[in-house]
Amino acid sequence: MIPIPPHSQPTSHAPLIELLAQYPLFAGLPPEVLARLAEGAWAQSLGAGETAFHEGDSATHYLLIVTGQLEMVRFSQEGDEHVFQSFGPGSLVADAAMFMQHGRYPMSSRASSGPLTIWRLSGAALRATCENHPPLAMRLLQRFSLRLYHRVNEVEWLTSSTAQQRLAAYFISLRKQQGDELSFPQSQRHVAAQLGIRPETLNRLLADWQSRGWITGSRRKWQLCEAEPLERMAEGKARPF
The missing domain is CATH 1.10.10.10 (Winged helix-like DNA-binding domain superfamily/Winged helix DNA-binding domain)
Structure with a gap:
């Protein structure tokens, strides 16, 4: 049984499965695959400034944003704050962290404006579904590759x-x-x-x-x-x- 954190709602997975079916990464997947992805998920609401996860926390869940804005943050050794990116409704966040060997979130995330409503999706369910349904694994590889390409372009743009x-x-x-x-x-x-x-x-x-x-x-x-x-x-x- 997965513990339910504060401000979370143990709701039916039917609304989540409908959302997943509309998301480009999961669109067209069989209903049983979507149901497997929804296993162990829960809905959560956060107020402005509240944290969804901290850098270094065990990366157990990735997020699907329903409403509000979520920003990704890192702090330097001197304590300076760096905001890397902001995500809005319909965004999938920290899915790549579910496959990192060290098993930890590489940065922190928090609600930049409240209320923020999210679904926390199980990383274990995502990995198991990829093993049993290779087409999903291929979609994720394409997604991660494109994201890496964009990041390389951004680094070049920032430096030039x-x-x-x-x-x-x-x-x-x-x-x-x-x-x-x-x-x-x-x-x-x-x-x-x-x-x-x-x-x-x-x-x-x-x-x-x-x-x-x-x-x-x-x-x-x-x-x-x-x-x-x-x-x-x-x-x-x-x-x-």
């Missing part, structure tokens, strides 16, 4: 681009998801850390772009008034495939 180019690419990526009215999923301090620039540099660039009439807004809410200059600056991030 300017702060202005990285911020422009960030705005353009948000525009593809949200349109011209943009909302940062994180605070400006976290956005600066994610882009590898200083908070004061971020503030200076935002002020400069506002003076040029390219954007308007403040804090997390922005209106993109003129996209072409930012698109030109972000061109270097595009890859041929």
Whole structure:
């Protein structure tokens, strides 16, 4: 019997199986495979700032986000916080950690805005299902390979681009998801850390772009008034495939 943590709900797995069937990684899998993936899962709700797992914890479950935002965080030896990525509804998180030999989460995760509703899915069930249903294992290999490819591209972009180019690419990526009215999923301090620039540099660039009439807004809410200059600056991030 898997223990139920605080703020969790021991609910029927039927809603989870429906969600899994809609997720691209699991779409089209036989019902019995989806049912096996749902074994040992539970729903959980977290408030803003609450942690889903800590770096170094035993990696027993991966997460499917239903509502809210989850951010991945690491702390340096000096105690500096680095936000690596933010995930929203429909995202699958920490699935790769279920296959790491050391068996631990490589970073921490927490709710960046509450409430956060997640399903905790069993890593043991995922591994067993891959052994018994090889097509799922192949899908996961494709997913992990593509993710690695994107990370290599991001490292190259971070080391070869300017702060202005990285911020422009960030705005353009948000525009593809949200349109011209943009909302940062994180605070400006976290956005600066994610882009590898200083908070004061971020503030200076935002002020400069506002003076040029390219954007308007403040804090997390922005209106993109003129996209072409930012698109030109972000061109270097595009890859041929």
